[in-house]
Amino acid sequence: MQQHILENLSKSELLREMKPAFLEALAEIAVERTLVSDETLFMQHQEATGFYLICTGSVKVYRIGGDGREQVIHQFGPGEIVGEVPVFQGTAYPACATAVKKSRLIYFARNRFVELGRRQPEIFLNMLAILSRRLRQFVELIDDLSLKDVTARLAKYLARGCDSGSSCVVELELSKSALASRIGTIPATLSRTFKKLQDSGAIKVSASKIHILDCELLASIASGEKLGDL
Amino acid sequence: MQQHILENLSKSELLREMKPAFLEALAEIAVERTLVSDETLFMQHQEATGFYLICTGSVKVYRIGGDGREQVIHQFGPGEIVGEVPVFQGTAYPACATAVKKSRLIYFARNRFVELGRRQPEIFLNMLAILSRRLRQFVELIDDLSLKDVTARLAKYLARGCDSGSSCVVELELSKSALASRIGTIPATLSRTFKKLQDSGAIKVSASKIHILDCELLASIASGEKLGDL
DNA sequence: GTTTAGCTTTGACTTAAGTCAAAACACTGA
DNA sequence: TCAGTGTTTTGACTTAAGTCAAAGCTAAAC
Numbered sequence: 290m291q292q293h294i295l296e297n298l299s300k301s302e303l304l305r306e307m308k309p310a311f312l313e314a315l316a317e318i319a320v321e322r323t324l325v326s327d328e329t330l331f332m333q334h335q336e337a338t339g340f341y342l343i344c345t346g347s348v349k350v351y352r353i354g355g356d357g358r359e360q361v362i363h364q365f366g367p368g369e370i371v372g373e374v375p376v377f378q379g380t381a382y383p384a385c386a387t388a389v390k391k392s393r394l395i396y397f398a399r400n401r402f403v404e405l406g407r408r409q410p411e412i413f414l415n416m417l418a419i420l421s422r423r424l425r426q427f428v429e430l431i432d433d434l435s436l437k438d439v440t441a442r443l444a445k446y447l448a449r450g451c452d453s454g455s456s457c458v459v460e461l462e463l464s465k466s467a468l469a470s471r472i473g474t475i476p477a478t479l480s481r482t483f484k485k486l487q488d489s490g491a492i493k494v495s496a497s498k499i500h501i502l503d504c505e506l507l508a509s510i511a512s513g514e515k516l517g518d519l
Numbered sequence: 520m521q522q523h524i525l526e527n528l529s530k531s532e533l534l535r536e537m538k539p540a541f542l543e544a545l546a547e548i549a550v551e552r553t554l555v556s557d558e559t560l561f562m563q564h565q566e567a568t569g570f571y572l573i574c575t576g577s578v579k580v581y582r583i584g585g586d587g588r589e590q591v592i593h594q595f596g597p598g599e600i601v602g603e604v605p606v607f608q609g610t611a612y613p614a615c616a617t618a619v620k621k622s623r624l625i626y627f628a629r630n631r632f633v634e635l636g637r638r639q640p641e642i643f644l645n646m647l648a649i650l651s652r653r654l655r656q657f658v659e660l661i662d663d664l665s666l667k668d669v670t671a672r673l674a675k676y677l678a679r680g681c682d683s684g685s686s687c688v689v690e691l692e693l694s695k696s697a698l699a700s701r702i703g704t705i706p707a708t709l710s711r712t713f714k715k716l717q718d719s720g721a722i723k724v725s726a727s728k729i730h731i732l733d734c735e736l737l738a739s740i741a742s743g744e745k746l747g748d749l
Numbered sequence: 750g751t752t753t754a755g756c757t758t759t760g761a762c763t764t765a766a767g768t769c770a771a772a773a774c775a776c777t778g779a
Numbered sequence: 780t781c782a783g784t785g786t787t788t789t790g791a792c793t794t795a796a797g798t799c800a801a802a803g804c805t806a807a808a809c
Contacts, residue, residue, distance in 0.1 A: 377648030418607035
């Protein structure tokens with residue numbers, strides 16, 4: 290049973306980064322919960338008693354405006370976490386959450402979570418590490434999105450693969466369309482950009498295998514050097 | 520003395536959001552440190568013994584590549600925090616950090632920080648709240664940067680001000696150039712965009728006071744409705 | 750094999766938004 | 780008051796990258 294929960298936890302993009310021992314401790318305090326479509330998780334203004342990890346299904350988070358209309362803020366899917374901010378803050382839920390289809394969730398009660406952290410502060414420390422690392426990555430991506438062009442962003446993505454080695458092969462673990470949205474563009478543009486990088490001589494593309502021919506060149510493109518400037 | 524540190528802490532964009540009592544506790548374990556230009560904070564691979572908040576000056580973080588050349592990853596300025604990720608993770612510093620000019624920093628020793636969290640886990644919880652809230656905002660901004668145009672982003676920024684009320688006045692607390700970079704654009708474009716929104720009848724601009732004339736319209740522009748579609 | 754469906758690539762076209770430079774405006778201190 | 784500095788606006792121009800639609804590929808399914 291707890292084993293089953295553990296498996297689900299490690300599908301969450303954030304939690305999977307925790308140290309295994311801590312993740313197990315977290316699984317211990319978790320309980321599973323199934324919702325039918327349109328069942329409500331929590332309401333706006335209600336005291337935040339716990340947060341949820343979505344395993345399957347989908348949950349919409351929305352606010353009820355003064356005029357009674359509901360305004361959807363976001364829809365969350367598998368692997369995403371809902372409601373943790375007010376739980377950590379100790380405030381009320383700032384919005385409502387309702388399942389839009391049959392969903393399986395994992396629930397973490399606030400008091401059990403706090404108790405866990407009191408016994409093992411390292412768990413909180415581990416979570417702080419994950420969040421601040423993620424924050425760093427996002428700050429960087431935001432910078433890149435507004436300052437760099439698609440070519441530089443793709444080059445940067447590819448350059449992560451091979452450190453300093455003069456040549457190597459990167460196997461894309463994402464589909465090209467997924468990669469496109471990862472670096473903030475669309476498949477058509479990505480395709481053209483791959484070709485552009487290939488023409489520059491920095492890489493060679495064969496399906497999902499990218500041969501990095503000139504790592505230095507790739508790095509300089511990644512840092513914003515225009516191809517024409519060479 | 521500690522009072523002085525406290526003041527500096529509340530200038531950090533992240534720490535200032537902490538509950539005052541916790542911030543004071545944090546100030547208790549902090550020590551001030553002054554660096555001359557080119558003085559090194561820490562080296563790559565060295566055990567992470569603590570992290571720093573920059574009060575004045577500037578610190579560059581860089582990696583030494585296999586070929587000995589230093590590759591600057593980022594330069595941090597006042598209010599920013601350096602080195603917290605490896606400290607939280609309990610790993611070595613992944614890069615080097617050196618002051619690029621005379622700088623005043625505040626140092627948090629890892630062991631004192633952990634000890635503090637052990638005594639008062641609520642402090643960690645409070646920090647978790649701040650980080651996850653910030654993360655949420657960033658996820659949203661990243662979405663907006665790649666999916667929405669400047670007009671929608673500006674409309675959204677302005678719409679935060681007036682909830683559901685049909686009309687109100689928002690006083691910009693940022694300069695227009697700061698606002699521009701906040702929503703991922705440049706002053707020239709921002710200026711034109713303000714005019715565009717004004718022409719649509721949603722707002723009226725007078726210097727740093729923005730009169731919101733039609734909140735509904737503004738909200739629909741914010742959610743991606745093109746002005747031509749009306 | 751052939752069909753169907755899902756990616757990926759390509760081409761032709763459009764446009765939002767950036768660049769650069771000049772002008773207008775605002776604010777401070779002499 | 781005026782000079783002097785910094786910010787905001789404007790205009791003319793350029794371009795990266797998006798849209799849409801068609802054509803190629805793969806690869807599993809019949």
